Amino acid sequence: MDEIEDPGDLERKIDQASRIASRVNDPTTYQRLAAWVDELRQRLQKGLAARRARERIRIRAHELWEQHGRPVGRDEEFWLQAESELSEDRSE
Template structure:
């Protein structure tokens, strides 16, 4: 195994592409977010064809919950990716030392969270 592969394997252990498992196999965040977007569109189409106000209101409430979940997941994903990029930057700036990934991750996380609180 070459040095580049070794480094990639080491990084992936600490900063993996987050995936979700489903009965059909691996689902990435992009697939989950796409699925949420399709559910929102479908519920909106169904709501436009209904006449019962109670059902319409319930469906609209569900659509809003889906939209909030989508916004929250998207924000979480962006934050995770920012932390991941900053941790890698710190790791590289420090000469790519072995066994200090957690230190750089926690430092990056602290920096990103502090910046978010100030905004």
């Protein structure tokens, strides 16, 4: 999944596939729909986790920027530092 999918779109697809699966009598079709719903739920969770991670990085990068006197043109430096700090926190 290269691009981030809209969580609302995924939730609608999950809801729609779940409703369709509840009306299907063929076991094979039901299993395929259920597997697709599971895949969509996993993609949704991954996407939401990625958004939360980006938001934490954004907040930390902003803190670093403010701590260093709000310099112009160093946004990438602070973003990378925030990423590094947060990835270290997760590995501990």
